[in-house]
Amino acid sequence: MEKLLNSQVRNLEISGIRKFFNLVADQQDVISLTIGQPDFFTPEHVKEAGKRAIDENYTNYTHNAGMLSLREGISDYIREKYALHYSPESEIIVTVGASQAIDITLRTILSPGDEVILPGPVYPGYEPLIRMAGGIPVFADTRNTHFKLTAAVIQNHLTSKTKAVILPYPSNPTGVSLNEKELVEIAQLLQGQPVFIVADEIYSELTYTHPHVSIGGFPEVRNQTIVIQGLSKSHSMTGWRLGFLMAPETIARHILKVHQYNVSCASSISQMAALEAVTNGNNDAHQMNRQYKKRLNYVYQRLTKMGLEVVKPDGAFYLFPKFPIREMTSFELGIKMVEKARLALVPGDAFSSYGQGFMRLSYAYDLDTLKEGLRRLEQFIQEEL
Numbered sequence: 001m002e003k004l005l006n007s008q009v010r011n012l013e014i015s016g017i018r019k020f021f022n023l024v025a026d027q028q029d030v031i032s033l034t035i036g037q038p039d040f041f042t043p044e045h046v047k048e049a050g051k052r053a054i055d056e057n058y059t060n061y062t063h064n065a066g067m068l069s070l071r072e073g074i075s076d077y078i079r080e081k082y083a084l085h086y087s088p089e090s091e092i093i094v095t096v097g098a099s100q101a102i103d104i105t106l107r108t109i110l111s112p113g114d115e116v117i118l119p120g121p122v123y124p125g126y127e128p129l130i131r132m133a134g135g136i137p138v139f140a141d142t143r144n145t146h147f148k149l150t151a152a153v154i155q156n157h158l159t160s161k162t163k164a165v166i167l168p169y170p171s172n173p174t175g176v177s178l179n180e181k182e183l184v185e186i187a188q189l190l191q192g193q194p195v196f197i198v199a200d201e202i203y204s205e206l207t208y209t210h211p212h213v214s215i216g217g218f219p220e221v222r223n224q225t226i227v228i229q230g231l232s233k234s235h236s237m238t239g240w241r242l243g244f245l246m247a248p249e250t251i252a253r254h255i256l257k258v259h260q261y262n263v264s265c266a267s268s269i270s271q272m273a274a275l276e277a278v279t280n281g282n283n284d285a286h287q288m289n290r291q292y293k294k295r296l297n298y299v300y301q302r303l304t305k306m307g308l309e310v311v312k313p314d315g316a317f318y319l320f321p322k323f324p325i326r327e328m329t330s331f332e333l334g335i336k337m338v339e340k341a342r343l344a345l346v347p348g349d350a351f352s353s354y355g356q357g358f359m360r361l362s363y364a365y366d367l368d369t370l371k372e373g374l375r376r377l378e379q380f381i382q383e384e385l
Helices: 016-024 045-055 070-080 097-110 128-134 151-157 181-190 217-223 249-263 266-279 283-304 329-340 367-384
Strands: 092-095 115-120 136-142 163-165 196-200 225-230 243-246 359-362
Touching: 016 329, 045 115, 070 092, 070 225, 070 243, 070 266, 092 097, 092 163, 097 128, 097 163, 097 196, 097 243, 097 249, 115 128, 128 136, 128 151, 128 249, 136 151, 151 181, 163 181, 181 243, 217 225, 243 249, 266 283, 283 367, 329 359, 329 367
Parallel strands: 115 136, 115 163, 163 196, 196 225
Antiparallel strands: 092 243, 225 243
16 A cells, blocks of 8 residues: 555655664763754743643634734734734734744645755755645755855756745754845845745744844845744744744735644644743743853854864854765764764754765753763764764
8 A cells, every 4th residue: 555655755754863863862871962952941931821721721723823812912023023014814824833834835835846945954844845745845055155045046046947945044954044135135136036935934033143134024025925933942832833924915815724724723722822922021032042152152162173164153053063074974974973972963964965074063952961072072083083
C-alpha cells in the first residue's frame, strides 16, 4: 500500500535537525547546544490566564479566525510594535503556531509548478511545505551576502514561474536580519509584480542591534504581503502553539478557508493566554533579550578567538560558524563532535546544501552550559581539525 501514498509525502525526508537529534539523543554526558526554543518559562501572568480559561470553561470552539477580542489585541500589539495596520475583523487569523500559518499560506497561494525563492541556508520547515503544495523551492545562495536574501539575489532568481519570496528574518539558523534599506530595495523590486512576499517574523522580538522592521508596513507591497508572527519565541510559549497571520482581506479570506478545513480554530485556552500576552505582556521579551545579548557577545567572542569564521547575528538566538573541513560533511562533523568532544551542534547541511561546512549553535542556554560547551568545542578544534 505504501506505493499508493502521495508521492510528495513519500519522497519527503525527516528534517536534518530531527535526524541528527535522534542519533545523539541517547548519548551520555553530551552537552547539547541544539535546541531552538527559549530557556525561559512562559510569563506567570500568561500562565494564569490559561488556567483561568480552563476554570471558567473557555473550552469551546471559537470563530475560525480566532476570538475577535484576541484579534483586536493582536491588531493593537503589531501596530504598537511594528507600525503594522491590519483589520482585526478581516485581516488577522489566529493559527496553531507560526508553522501552521506558513502551511496554510503556501497551500493557498501555490499551484503545481510555481516557484518559491528562499534563502539558503534556511530553516528546513519551508521546503517540505512548498513541495506538498505542489511548488518548487528555489534556494538562493546567501553565503556571500552575510546570509541575507537581498534584492539583487532575489532578482537573479526571478522567473516567469516565481510565485512567492520567503523572507524569514531574523533568521534561523544564522540570526541575521534585514535592515530598512534592504527591505526598501526588495519592495521596490517586487512592487506590482505577480509575486507574493511571505514574511516569517517569528523572531521579531528577539533583536539586539536595531528594532525589527516589517516589510508588511510598506504601502507599495502591502497588497501582496503575508506576515506571519506568533508568541513562541517572544513569550516563550512554544508548547501553547499560538501564532497569527496578517494579510490583506482579499488574500486572508481565502487563507481562512484552508485554515477552517485544516484545524477549525486554534485552542481556545491558548487564545485566552495569548490575549493576556498581547495586551499586558508587550515587554515580556525584554528580560530575555538582555540575557540573550550577553550570551551572544560571549559566544561570538569565544568563537572568533578559536579562529572560526562567523557572521555576528542581530536577532534570534543562533550563531552559524564555518568550520575548516574538506573531507567530511557537516553531518559527519556533527557525529564526530559528539563522539570525540561530547558536544552536540546542529549540522549546517540540515539547512540546505548551502549550509555545508557550517554548524548551528544555539545560545538559548545558561552561561555555565555555554562555557562548558565552548570549552569542549575549543579542545575539539585543537585536537581534531
